[in-house]
Amino acid sequence: MAAATDRTTGRRLPWARTVFWLYIVTLMLPLLWMFGMSIRPNEDILGSFSLIPQRVTFDNYVTFFTDSSWYSSYLNSIIYTSLNAVMSLIVALPAAYAFSRFRFAGDKHLFFWLLTNRMAPPAVFLLPFFQIYQSVGLFDTHLGVAIAHMLFNVPLAVWILEGFMSGIPREIDETAAIDGYSLPRFFVRIFLPMIRSAIGVTLFFCFMFSWVELLIARTITSVDAKPIAATMTRTVSAAGVDWALLATAGVLTIVPGAIVIWFVRNYIAKGFTMGRV
Secondary structure, three states, X not given: OOOEEOOOOOOEEHHHXXXXXXXXXXXXXXXXXXXXXXXXXXHHHHHOOOOOOOOOOOHHHHHHHHOHHHHHHHHHHHHHHXXXXXXXXXXXXXXXXXXXXXXXXXXXXXXXXHHHHHHOOHHHHHHHHHHHHHHHOOXXXXXXXXXXXXXXXXXXXXXXXXXXXXXXXXXXXXXXHHOOOOHHHHHHHHHHHXXXXXXXXXXXXXXXXXXXXXXXXXXXXXXXXOOHHHHHHHHEEOOEEOHHHHHHHHHHHHHXXXXXXXXXXXXXXXXXXXXXX
C-alpha cells in the first residue's frame, strides 16, 4: 500500500499508514478475542490468561446449532428483523415521496412528529405494546415484533429516503407524466431504480436497528419469537457464566449484519455522500 498523500498540498504522509493499521488492529482486536474465546473450552477461559488458545474446540458451535433454544431464537431474530426491514421500506417509500414532492397542511409538523418517535426511548412504549398485543393475539409472534420495531424504523427510513428523493429534480416526474406514465407506474419503473442507493442504505439501517433492539423484543415475546439476545442470558447459572458459549453466540450474531453490509456496501458508500446519512 502506497504512502498516503495530502490532496491539497500533495505532500506524502508516512505516518498515515501507521495510523490506519493501528485503527484496524484496534477495531478487530475485540472481535478476534471473542472468536478466540468461542473456540476454547470454558475451563481454559476461566483458568488462565493467554492470547493464543491452548486447546481448540468447536463444541460450543455444535451446542449452539443442536440446542433448539439457541438456534430457534437465532432464526427468530433473523425472521422478524428481515420482516421489519421490508415492511418499514414499503411504508416509508410513499411517505417519503409525499414529503419530498408535495406540500400540505401540517407537513412539517407531521415530519417532526415522526422523528420524535425515533428519539423516544423504547421503554415508553412497552406497556401499551404489551397490553395491545395480549388483546389482539400478536404477543410472542414474529409479525408482532416486526410491527413494534416499525415504530422507530419507519421514521428513520422516511428521513433517509426523503433526503435522497429531494435531490432528484421534479422535472423527471413532470416529463414522465407528459409521456403518459401514471404515478404508480412512474414510481415503480423509473423513480425506484434512481434511488437504489437510498433503498440499500435504508434496508441496512432498518435491519441493524431492529437486530440490536432488545427491550421491546424481549417484553412482547416469550418462546416462539424469543430473540437471540434474550437467550444469551441463559449462560448465567449457579455454576457461573459459560463464557465460551456466550462468545459463540456473540460471534454468530455478527454474521447477519456482516452479510447485509456485504450486499449493500456500495450503496452505503453513496449514502454517506448523498441524502441524509
